[in-house]
Amino acid sequence: MNINTTKIISLLFFIFSAFYLYTAYQIQVFAFDENAPFNARTFPIYLGYAGLFFSGLKLILPDPNTIKVEHKNLEYKKTGILILIAIIYGATILKVGYFLTTSLFLFASYYFLGERRWVLMFLLSFPFVAAFMYLLHGILDIYLRDPFLQSIGVMG
Amino acid sequence: MIEGILIGLTTALTLQNILMVMVGCFFGTIIGMLPGLGPMTAIALMIPITYGFDPATGLILMAGVYYGAVFGGSTSSILLNAPGVPGTVATSFDGYPMAQQGKAGKALAIAAWSSFAGGTLSAIYLLFMAPSLSKVSLSFRSPDYFALMILGLTAIAAFSSKGQFLKAMMMVVLGLMLASVGQDSLSDITRFTFDNMNLTDGISFVLVVMATFAMSEALTIILKRNDPTSAAKQVSLTELGSIKINKEERTKMYKTIPRSSVIGFLIGVLPGAGATIASFLAYGMERNVVSDEEKEKFGKGSVNGLSAPETANNAACSGSFVPMLTLGIPGSGTTAVMLGALLGFGVQPGPRLYMTNPEIFWSIIMSMYIGMVILLILNLPLIPYIARILAVPKNYLIPLILFFSVTGIYVMSFNNFDIFLMIGIAVVATFLRLYDFPMPPLILAFVLGGLMEENLRRSLLLSNGSWEFLWDRTLTACILATTILIVVWHIYKTFKKKN
Numbered sequence A: 001m002n003i004n005t006t007k008i009i010s011l012l013f014f015i016f017s018a019f020y021l022y023t024a025y026q027i028q029v030f031a032f033d034e035n036a037p038f039n040a041r042t043f044p045i046y047l048g049y050a051g052l053f054f055s056g057l058k059l060i061l062p063d064p065n066t067i068k069v070e071h072k073n074l075e076y077k078k079t080g081i082l083i084l085i086a087i088i089y090g091a092t093i094l095k096v097g098y099f100l101t102t103s104l105f106l107f108a109s110y111y112f113l114g115e116r117r118w119v120l121m122f123l124l125s126f127p128f129v130a131a132f133m134y135l136l137h138g139i140l141d142i143y144l145r146d147p148f149l150q151s152i153g154v155m156g
Numbered sequence B: 001m002i003e004g005i006l007i008g009l010t011t012a013l014t015l016q017n018i019l020m021v022m023v024g025c026f027f028g029t030i031i032g033m034l035p036g037l038g039p040m041t042a043i044a045l046m047i048p049i050t051y052g053f054d055p056a057t058g059l060i061l062m063a064g065v066y067y068g069a070v071f072g073g074s075t076s077s078i079l080l081n082a083p084g085v086p087g088t089v090a091t092s093f094d095g096y097p098m099a100q101q102g103k104a105g106k107a108l109a110i111a112a113w114s115s116f117a118g119g120t121l122s123a124i125y126l127l128f129m130a131p132s133l134s135k136v137s138l139s140f141r142s143p144d145y146f147a148l149m150i151l152g153l154t155a156i157a158a159f160s161s162k163g164q165f166l167k168a169m170m171m172v173v174l175g176l177m178l179a180s181v182g183q184d185s186l187s188d189i190t191r192f193t194f195d196n197m198n199l200t201d202g203i204s205f206v207l208v209v210m211a212t213f214a215m216s217e218a219l220t221i222i223l224k225r226n227d228p229t230s231a232a233k234q235v236s237l238t239e240l241g242s243i244k245i246n247k248e249e250r251t252k253m254y255k256t257i258p259r260s261s262v263i264g265f266l267i268g269v270l271p272g273a274g275a276t277i278a279s280f281l282a283y284g285m286e287r288n289v290v291s292d293e294e295k296e297k298f299g300k301g302s303v304n305g306l307s308a309p310e311t312a313n314n315a316a317c318s319g320s321f322v323p324m325l326t327l328g329i330p331g332s333g334t335t336a337v338m339l340g341a342l343l344g345f346g347v348q349p350g351p352r353l354y355m356t357n358p359e360i361f362w363s364i365i366m367s368m369y370i371g372m373v374i375l376l377i378l379n380l381p382l383i384p385y386i387a388r389i390l391a392v393p394k395n396y397l398i399p400l401i402l403f404f405s406v407t408g409i410y411v412m413s414f415n416n417f418d419i420f421l422m423i424g425i426a427v428v429a430t431f432l433r434l435y436d437f438p439m440p441p442l443i444l445a446f447v448l449g450g451l452m453e454e455n456l457r458r459s460l461l462l463s464n465g466s467w468e469f470l471w472d473r474t475l476t477a478c479i480l481a482t483t484i485l486i487v488v489w490h491i492y493k494t495f496k497k498k499n
Helices: A005-025 A042-060 A076-096 A098-112 A118-123 A126-139 A147-151 B002-012 B015-033 B039-050 B055-080 B086-100 B104-137 B142-160 B165-179 B205-223 B247-269 B274-289 B292-297 B303-319 B321-327 B333-344 B358-391 B394-413 B416-434 B440-462 B474-498
Strands: none
Touching: A005 A042, A005 B165, A042 B165, A042 B440, A076 A098, A076 A147, A076 B205, A076 B394, A076 B416, A098 A118, A098 A126, A098 A147, A098 B394, A118 A126, A126 B394, B002 B015, B002 B358, B015 B039, B015 B055, B015 B358, B039 B055, B039 B205, B039 B333, B039 B394, B055 B086, B055 B104, B055 B303, B055 B333, B055 B358, B086 B104, B086 B274, B086 B303, B104 B247, B104 B303, B104 B321, B104 B358, B142 B165, B142 B321, B142 B440, B142 B474, B165 B440, B165 B474, B205 B333, B205 B394, B205 B416, B205 B440, B247 B274, B247 B303, B247 B321, B274 B303, B292 B303, B303 B321, B321 B333, B321 B358, B333 B440, B394 B416
């Protein structure tokens, strides 16, 4: 059976809107605001109904412009690895510090995307991040937290 | 007005601001040239850097990036037939055939001069129109603003959706839903936070822009790397040819540029329309007004066919600043990003902007002139060198985009949760883009969400909960009628296409 993914997305959006609407009705407002013409839950309630309306229409109406995605041509593996590296990067950046994690993230990303020119990979990671840090922290005075560089006395 | 122009010139002509326009134009050109990366991505990547400057300088930098990206998009259209931005699709119709005839240098020069002329003429129109529009817009009340926001969101959904209006409207609703997360602005009651302290202040605008544009753009490029239908092509720049334009070609451009600049500017002013529609309309109109002999050349390397969309798309860029600066309603997805950045600076665009912050208002307008000149001086001699940037391997480009995105969020919040949230939104956005769900309506809705709720609140409180405020004032009714017209026209067009 050929499943139309756009319809599945619309169904998911419909369910999401229903959940949003339910949550909107649960918003606690002040007692004196309960019957006011407008309170904290009014706008979200309208949004919930709008979401149900548009996704419902998309579900019901025929879809002449069906989008066909050739999944076999898509690079799911590399994209997945890249997302995983980004998650690890996000998880370690605060504890380890900006310089080391960013440089390693860039180096690993180049590698997993198929790059093997080691010198260029190195230049576009460690020295590049150092220069960028100098621009942000040294010149533009934007604070960058880096426990690693602080521990070895490079950063104050 | 003279006083305002002088204030603008004084601000825009400082060494720092001239440098910012130059840097913005240069980076914008480079990012705009890379297929798939448009002005929104370019500006999104610049936002964290702009927070190190004052609002005027930050906005001048972003405006420079905007013009640069639109011009950069033309370069990849002409050399690769792979438009970097949708606004330069029409440029490839005659630019690419010209490049194939060994006249790539000439095509790039015509594009550069037309962009310059279109941008400059439109900046002049903006100079005269913006203050008077600001005065008119002072008469706007909450119901008018609410109606205007509905119009802007409907228009961007209709124009950016390529026949997928319902998908675009779903994205509008999603953008508004994301904007509703966090504390209610009036009562301070938390909504949709699920007891997570990180969501109390709502979702950051920069986070949403980075996730839906920069990061999801990068993931889409990797995902589609082996897709034969994707626009990524190898560059082979063997012969650029001369960049000189002869007298006959100049004469043709003199006629095309004024009319295309007017179309571009007027389309740019309309909320949601933007450079893409402007360039197509200008191309279509030009084809109708030229001689039969010239008409034959369209699609085969016509000077008029190249000059018209290039003039119009740059004119539309300046035009789209009109609703943003005077009404606080962005005219395009790109100006929506800029509006968000302005709000981040604590500046509220709108009719009073040119009274409360004249240095911002006028310096942006003045920096447009300077930006156009710099774009020409910078890009024309550098064409052969800039063109080589098209060969930047994706293996380096993608990690760098991801790095800039994460850095942007990191320097703002120093919070792991925000980075994870950004990655999550980017993954969802990448999946949605695969199925043609447009992102600009989501961003515009996210930016306008708070303002829309505020204006609806005021309107409903003033009318005691009645929805009559929608037709009580003539102006509100007219704006809503325009919205209905756009929807009806769109349904009619879709119906006609099907038959």
